[in-house]
Amino acid sequence: MRFMVIVKASKDSEAGVMPTEAMLTAMGKYNEELVKAGVMLAGEGLQASSKGARVRFSGKQRTVIDGPFSETKELIAGFWLWQVRSKEEAIEWLKRAPFEDGDELELRQVFEMEDFGAELTPELREQEKRLAAEIAAKKS
Numbered sequence: 001m002r003f004m005v006i007v008k009a010s011k012d013s014e015a016g017v018m019p020t021e022a023m024l025t026a027m028g029k030y031n032e033e034l035v036k037a038g039v040m041l042a043g044e045g046l047q048a049s050s051k052g053a054r055v056r057f058s059g060k061q062r063t064v065i066d067g068p069f070s071e072t073k074e075l076i077a078g079f080w081l082w083q084v085r086s087k088e089e090a091i092e093w094l095k096r097a098p099f100e101d102g103d104e105l106e107l108r109q110v111f112e113m114e115d116f117g118a119e120l121t122p123e124l125r126e127q128e129k130r131l132a133a134e135i136a137a138k139k140s
Helices: 021-036 087-095 113-119 122-139
Strands: 002-008 040-045 053-058 061-066 076-083 105-109
Touching: 002 087, 021 040, 087 105
Parallel strands: none
Antiparallel strands: 002 076, 002 105, 040 076, 053 061
């Protein structure tokens, strides 16, 4: 099963304060452990919300709202995508992450095709498989 680990934004991340060399070294070591264990599928940090935008949908109307966004506690500063056997395994890995006092991360399970049941018709399943193959081919 796959899980997304969501790294919450902070005042520092929103201000564009970059991690220290010590933090980057610790994170690199941790990421190396995740990769060697076959857990990490992807992981990235995100730029501050001041460089982003939101799109609000209302019927056929689309409204673009440029950042920055004020509610830091609702923002994401980065993520990992992990492949693990259970939620408990993901939690054990997450407990080892090199974060500081007050940091908070969120763990969310990713939907798999079988979670959608009969609503995901054979045609839609085939489309999903085809798109996944196209994405994989573009990575090569």
